[in-house]
Amino acid sequence: MINTLCVTALAAIGTLCGLSATAQSLRGRVVDEDRNPVEGAYVFNMDSKAHAHSDAQGVFFLEKAVVGDSLTVSHRYYHTVAMQVGSTDSITIVLGHKVLRLDEVVITENLKHLNTFAAVDLEIQPVATSQDLLRKVPGLFIGQHAGGGKAEQLFLRGFDVDHGTDVGITIDGMPVNMVSHAHGQGYADLHFVIPETVERIDFDKGSYFADKGDFVTAxxxxxxxxxxxxxxxxxxxxxxxxxxxxxxxxxxxxxxxxxxxxxxxxxxxxxxxxxxxxxxxxxxxxxxxxxxxxxxxxxxxxxxxxxxxxxxxxxxxxxxxxxxxxxxxxxxxxxxxxxxxxxxxxxxxxxxxxxxxxxxxxxxxxxxxxxxxxxxxxxxxxxxxxxxxxxxxxxxxxxxxxxxxxxxxxxxxxxxxxxxxxxxxxxxxxxxxxxxxxxxxxxxxxxxxxxxxxxxxxxxxxxxxxxxxxxxxxxxxxxxxxxxxxxxxxxxxxxxxxxxxxxxxxxxxxxxxxxxxxxxxxxxxxxxxxxxxxxxxxxxxxxxxxxxxxxxxxxxxxxxxxxxxxxxxxxxxxxxxxxxxxxxxxxxxxxxxxxxxxxxxxxxxxxxxxxxxxxxxxxxxxxxxxxxxxxxxxxxxxxxxxxxxxxxxxxxxxxxxxxxxxxxxxxxxxxxxxxxxxxxxxxxxxxxxxxxxxxxxxxxxxxxxxxxxxxxxxxxxxxxxxxxxxxxxxxxxxxxxxx
Known part of the structure; x- marks a missing residue:
C-alpha cells in the first residue's frame, strides 16, 4: 500500500516535468486516500532545509524548491512519503492512513505546543461526553454540581473559573461563553456539542495570541x-x-x-x-x-x-x-x-x-x-x-x-x-x-x-x-x-x-x-x-x-x-x-x-x-x-x-x-x-x-x-x-x- 502511494505521488509529479529547474517555489496539495484535504502535513526539503505545513485545504507553499530536490511529506496519522521534485507547478500528494506512531511525530515550529499532545490523546482515547472533550486539555479539571444539565465548574492554572470566566471556549469559531449571564459571567455550557463530531482541539494556556480575546486569561x-x-x-x-x-x-x-x-x-x-x-x-x-x-x-x-x-x-x-x-x-x-x-x-x-x-x-x-x-x-x-x-x-x-x-x-x-x-x-x-x-x-x-x-x-x-x-x-x-x-x-x-x-x-x-x-x-x-x-x-x-x-x-x-x-x-x-x-x-x-x-x-x-x-x-x-x-x-x-x-x-x-x-x-x-x-x-x-x-x-x-x-x-x-x-x-x- 505504501509503495503504491509513493508511486502515485511520484507519477503525479513526473507528468509535470519539463519546466525550468531554476524555479524557486513549489505549490502543492496534500490529500488522503479519500481525497480529503490533510491539514498540518509537514513538507520538508532535505536539500534546502526549507519546510512548509499544509493548511485546512491541504495546500502548502514551499520556498526555494527546485527540480531534483528531495522531499519528505509526513503527518502523525499518515504514512510518510518520500519523493523528488519533478516540477514546481502545482502537485497533489496522496497520503495513506496509518497507526499512530510517536516516533514519527516531528516537533515543529508551533507556539501552540500542547496541540500535538491533545491530538495524540484524541486519537488514542475517543470521547463520549462533552466532559471528556474538556478533559483533553492538560491541567483542566471539571466538576458538575447540578444534575448534569448545568455547565461544568472549571479549574485551570490556579483559577476556580466558575463556569468559564477565565477560559474562552469556541466551537467552529462560535463563542460558547455567555457574557452577563443570569448565573455567572462567562457561563460556558458545552452540552450542545456531540463529541463524536469533533475533529480537533486547539488550546493554549495563558493569553498569548492576538486572535483570542474575551475570557482568555487562564x-x-x-x-x-x-x-x-x-x-x-x-x-x-x-x-x-x-x-x-x-x-x-x-x-x-x-x-x-x-x-x-x-x-x-x-x-x-x-x-x-x-x-x-x-x-x-x-x-x-x-x-x-x-x-x-x-x-x-x-x-x-x-x-x-x-x-x-x-x-x-x-x-x-x-x-x-x-x-x-x-x-x-x-x-x-x-x-x-x-x-x-x-x-x-x-x-x-x-x-x-x-x-x-x-x-x-x-x-x-x-x-x-x-x-x-x-x-x-x-x-x-x-x-x-x-x-x-x-x-x-x-x-x-x-x-x-x-x-x-x-x-x-x-x-x-x-x-x-x-x-x-x-x-x-x-x-x-x-x-x-x-x-x-x-x-x-x-x-x-x-x-x-x-x-x-x-x-x-x-x-x-x-x-x-x-x-x-x-x-x-x-x-x-x-x-x-x-x-x-x-x-x-x-x-x-x-x-x-x-x-x-x-x-x-x-x-x-x-x-x-x-x-x-x-x-x-x-x-x-x-x-x-x-x-x-x-x-x-x-x-x-x-x-x-x-x-x-x-x-x-x-x-x-x-x-x-x-x-x-x-x-x-x-x-x-x-x-x-x-x-x-x-x-x-x-x-x-x-x-x-x-x-x-x-x-x-x-x-x-x-x-x-x-x-x-x-x-x-x-x-x-x-x-x-x-x-x-x-x-x-x-x-x-x-x-x-x-x-x-x-x-x-x-x-x-x-x-x-x-x-x-x-x-x-x-x-x-x-x-x-x-x-x-x-x-x-x-x-x-x-x-x-x-x-x-x-x-x-x-x-x-x-x-x-x-x-x-x-x-x-x-x-x-x-x-x-x-x-x-x-x-x-x-x-x-x-x-x-x-x-
Whole structure:
C-alpha cells in the first residue's frame, strides 16, 4: 500500500516535468486516500532545509524548491512519503492512513505546543461526553454540581473559573461563553456539542495570541467539527441509574468537493442521587461543506439542543454527619432547570493568491435558560426557604474576518476584525417557592452588550528562531435597563482595552523546541457590574508569562514542561446568585506544568500531566491571602490500548489535591483520587464496550463551597463546606454499528 502511494505521488509529479529547474517555489496539495484535504502535513526539503505545513485545504507553499530536490511529506496519522521534485507547478500528494506512531511525530515550529499532545490523546482515547472533550486539555479539571444539565465548574492554572470566566471556549469559531449571564459571567455550557463530531482541539494556556480575546486569561479551548464522517453509525449506551444514550451519525452527501452529514443524540438518566434527576437531553447537528475552487471552502452548520433536569444541589457536611440525609441526598430536591440553544454557523475561506487568503465566519444563536437553586436553605426566609430562579432569553450574533499574507519564508502577517452582540431579554433573579411561585424579584432587566475588536499579528523566522508579535484592540458597549425601577432608564457605559503579545520559539532540532511567551489578556465583567461601577475597573487585565520546552529525548517519548506566572488586576465580580457586586483585588499565580506521552509499542500508550500552582491575593496580609478554592496540585495519569487485535481501552486516574476553602486556609476543600476504566472490542462493523466511572467506588466530593446556611430545624446558621457528591461506581454498556 505504501509503495503504491509513493508511486502515485511520484507519477503525479513526473507528468509535470519539463519546466525550468531554476524555479524557486513549489505549490502543492496534500490529500488522503479519500481525497480529503490533510491539514498540518509537514513538507520538508532535505536539500534546502526549507519546510512548509499544509493548511485546512491541504495546500502548502514551499520556498526555494527546485527540480531534483528531495522531499519528505509526513503527518502523525499518515504514512510518510518520500519523493523528488519533478516540477514546481502545482502537485497533489496522496497520503495513506496509518497507526499512530510517536516516533514519527516531528516537533515543529508551533507556539501552540500542547496541540500535538491533545491530538495524540484524541486519537488514542475517543470521547463520549462533552466532559471528556474538556478533559483533553492538560491541567483542566471539571466538576458538575447540578444534575448534569448545568455547565461544568472549571479549574485551570490556579483559577476556580466558575463556569468559564477565565477560559474562552469556541466551537467552529462560535463563542460558547455567555457574557452577563443570569448565573455567572462567562457561563460556558458545552452540552450542545456531540463529541463524536469533533475533529480537533486547539488550546493554549495563558493569553498569548492576538486572535483570542474575551475570557482568555487562564487559557482558551477551540473545538473544530468534522467536515465529513468516515462512515455512518448508530450507537446505544445502557448504564446504571436508568441511563440511556442513543446516537446516530449519517452521511447525507459524500463525494469529492462536497459533503454533508447529520448527527443526533438523545440521553436519559436518573443519575446516582437519592432524588431521581429525571434528566433528558436532545442534540441535533447538521453540516454541509463544499470546496468552491482549488483552495476555497464553505461550511454551513445547524444545531439544536434542549435539556431539562431536576437536581439535588449542594448539601452541607453537617446534614450528612447527623444522618439527616445520605451522602447522595438532598435538602431541597426541587432544584433543577431547563435550557436550549439553536445555532447557525457559516465559515468561508477564500484564497486570493499563493501568498494571501481570507477566512470568514458568522454565527447566530438563540438561547434560553432557567435554573432553580437553593444554596442557603432557610437562612434568609425561614418560612418558605431560599430557593432562587435565574432566567434569561438571549440572541447572539457575530462575525470574524481574518486576512493572511505570506511575504516569504521569513514573515507572515494576519489582520483580523470582528463583532459580537448579545441581546438578552428579561435577565432575572427571583426568590421562588417550589419552582412555581415568585415571592420577590431580586433583579430583572434587559441587557445589550457589544464587543467590536480588531487585531494584527506577525510571525518572523530567522534560522531556528520564530518570533510572534501581536496587538489586539477590544471596544465594549454595555447597555442595561433595570425593570425594577419606576421609570425607564437605559444605563450605558463604554470601555476599550489594548492587549499586546510577543512570543519567542527556538527549535534547534526536530526533537526539541524552547519557548518564551508574554502576553496581556482580559475578561469582561457583567454589564450590571459595569453600570454599578460607572465604567471604572471593569475590564480587568491579566499579564502572563510562560517559559518552557517540548522535547523528544527518545523516538517514542514526548515531554513538555513550563514555568509560568499570571498577574490579574483589580476586578469587580457580579454574584448572580445574590445580585451583588464584590471586589476581588489583585492576585498573582505562578506554577509549573509537566506532561509526558510515551508509546511502548504499536498499541500501548502512557500519558501523564502534572500541575502545581501557588495562588495568592496581593492586597491581603500573609496568612490571610489564600485564594478560596484555587486548585494547587493536579495529576492525570493513564495507560491506553489502541487497536490491539480489535481491542481498545484505557485506565485513567485523576487527582485533585486539597485546596484552601477560605482566605486563612483554616478550612480545606478535600481532594480526590479517582480511577476510570474503558474497554472496547471492534469486530468488523460492530463495536461493543464498557465504560466504568470510579472503578474502585471511591467516596468523593466533586464540587465544594464554603457556605453559610441554615437548616429548617436550626436556630442559628452555620458556615461550613457544602458539596455535590461525585459519581460512585458506574458502568455503562456501549454498542455501535458502522455502515
Amino acid at each position: 487559557g482558551y479551548v477551540a473545538f473544530e467539527t468534522k467536515d465529513r464522517l468516515a462512515n455512518n453509525a448508530v450507537a446505544l449506551d445502557l448504564g446504571q441509574f436508568n441511563t440511556t444514550r442513543a446516537l446516530g451519525l449519517f452521511n447525507l452527501l459524500d463525494r469529492e468537493g462536497q459533503s454533508a452529514y447529520f448527527a443526533g443524540e438523545y440521553m436519559l438518566t436518573d443519575n446516582y442521587f437519592d432524588a431521581p434527576q429525571n434528566f433528558s437531553r436532545i442534540n441535533l447537528f447538521g453540516k454541509y461543506t463544499a470546496t468552491t475552487g482549488p483552495r476555497d471552502k464553505v461550511a454551513l452548520s445547524l444545531s439544536h439542543f434542549t435539556s431539562q433536569w431536576d437536581a439535588s444541589g449542594q448539601i452541607p457536611d453537617r446534614a450528612v454527619r447527623s444522618g439527616l440525609i445520605s451522602h447522595f441526598g438532598a435538602v431541597d430536591p426541587t432544584e433543577g432547570g431547563q435550557t436550549s440553544r439553536s445555532n447557525f454557523n457559516v465559515q468561508y475561506d477564500h484564497t486570493i493568491s499563493d501568498r494571501s487568503r481570507i477566512k470568514n465566519s458568522a454565527y447566530l444563536s438563540k438561547y434560553d435558560f432557567e435554573l432553580y437553586s437553593n444554596f442557603t436553605f432557610f437562612l434568609n426566609d425561614p418560612e418558605h426557604g431560599d430557593q432562587i430562579r435565574q432566567r434569561e432569553n438571549r440572541t447572539i450574533t457575530g462575525f470574524q474576518s481574518e486576512y493572511q499574507y505570506t511575504f516569504d519564508k521569513y514573515a507572515d502577517l494576519k489582520l483580523g476584525m470582528g463583532l459580537r452582540n448579545d441581546n438578552d431579554k428579561d435577565v432575572e433573579l427571583s426568590h421562588t417557592v417550589n419552582r412555581q411561585t415568585v415571592l420577590e424579584y431580586l433583579s430583572l432587566g434587559d441587557l445589550n452588550q457589544t464587543n467590536l475588536f480588531s487585531y494584527a499579528a506577525a510571525d518572523f523566522s530567522w534560522g531556528n528562531w520564530l518570533i510572534n508579535t501581536g496587538l489586539r484592540l477590544d471596544y465594549f458597549k454595555f447597555n442595561y435597563v433595570d425593570k425594577l425601577t419606576e421609570s425607564y432608564h437605559n444605563q450605558l457605559e463604554t470601555k476599550a482595552i489594548l492587549s499586546p503579545k510577543v512570543n519567542f520559539l527556538y527549535t534547534p532540532h526536530q526533537s526539541i523546541s524552547y519557548f518564551l511567551k508574554l502576553g496581556k489578556g482580559f475578561h469582561s465583567n457583567d454589564a450590571r457590574v459595569v453600570v454599578a461601577q460607572q465604567g471604572q475597573d471593569i475590564l480587568p487585565a491579566s499579564y502572563n508569562a510562560d517559559l518552557g520546552l517540548v522535547w523528544k529525548p527518545a523516538p517514542r517519548l514526548m515531554l513538555n514542561a513550563a514555568l509560568w506566572y499570571l498577574f490579574l488586576e483589580q476586578e469587580f465580580v457580579y454574584v448572580g446568585d445574590e445580585a451583588v457586586v464584590e471586589p476581588s483585588g489583585k492576585t498573582q499565580r505562578k506554577g509549573v506544568d509537566f506532561g509526558l506521552r510515551y508509546q511502548f509499542n504499536d498499541w500501548l500508550f502512557w500519558n501523564t500531566d502534572f500541575t502545581y500552582t501557588h495562588a495568592r491575593a496581593m492586597d491581603e496580609p500573609s496568612g490571610a491571602d489564600y485564594i478560596p478554592l484555587a486548585p494547587v496540585t493536579t495529576l492525570v495519569n493513564g495507560l491506553s490500548i489502541k487497536n490491539y487485535r480489535g481491542l481498545s481501552g484505557s485506565i485513567r486516574t485523576r487527582l485533585l489535591g486539597d485546596r484552601p476553602a477560605n482566605e486563612e486556609n483554616s478550612v480545606h476543600a478535600a481532594g480526590y483520587f479517582i480511577t476510570d476504566f474503558s474497554l472496547h472490542y471492534q469486530l468488523k462493523n460492530v463495536s461493543i464496550g464498557v465504560n466504568v466511572d470510579n472503578a474502585f467506588n471511591t467516596k468523593w466530593k466533586e464540587t465544594q463551597f464554603l457556605t453559610e446556611s441554615r437548616l429548617r430545624e436550626e436556630a442559628e446558621s452555620v458556615e461550613e463546606i457544602h458539596y455535590t457528591p461525585g459519581t460512585p461506581f458506574s458502568a455503562r454498556l456501549m454498542l455501535q454499528y458502522r455502515f
